[in-house]
Amino acid sequence: MPTVSVPKPTNEQPSPQTTESLKATLVNQSSGVLTLVRSASALPWVQAPPSTINPGQSGTFISPGDFSNAANGYVMYATPNGETFSLEWAIPAVGKNNITWQTTSGLSAQESGSLDGWNVSAAWVIS
Template sequence: MPEVTIDKPAQPKASPDSTESLAATLVNQTQGDLVLVNSNTNEQWSIPPPNIISAGQSGQFRSPGDFSNPAAGNVTYKASAVNNATFTLTWTIPSVGANHINWQTSPGLSAQESGSMSGWNISASWFISG
């Protein structure tokens, strides 16, 4: 259950013109579909999470925020080929303070992250296998 807490860089400083967001790519390295079972975000999705990510494919979503409202939310996918094991990603990217990003898998799945977790506009990928 990796959990990442990363402070913001010293420069540039957040301002009302700053935006906060998470652009995520989930790469399905299982033998079956990843099926969305739950998704929530503080603001309306810029790009909603796909309902199904087929085996060998990737799916993207984007959770926005602004100076007053952090980018925050969660998604949970069920792996059809791995006894319905789940992958859950939860995030909070505030204007001020540390970013909090957590991902969990149930037995049978694993997930590796690639990308930077620092700053206000996070872009990262998770490779889900099992």
């Protein structure tokens, strides 16, 4: 289960104009459809997670935040065989970004993208 805790850039300071968000793209390279089991975002989704992601396809969601409300939430997807991928995040105005993902036996996930800053955009390839 990878867990990352990434400090904010030192050349920028948080302010009430700072927004926090996670734009996540999930790429399904498994042999089965990934079906959304559960999800939550502290603030209403800018773009909700897709209910299914077919093999060879990708799905994107955006979880917003603001200076007084960290972007945080979670998603969990499952294959028809019951294997799961879950992603949990917290992107506060002040403090480190905390992002955790895990898979059950039979799946793996690799992250790419930058996990620092206030507006994180990253992808996870699930196979």
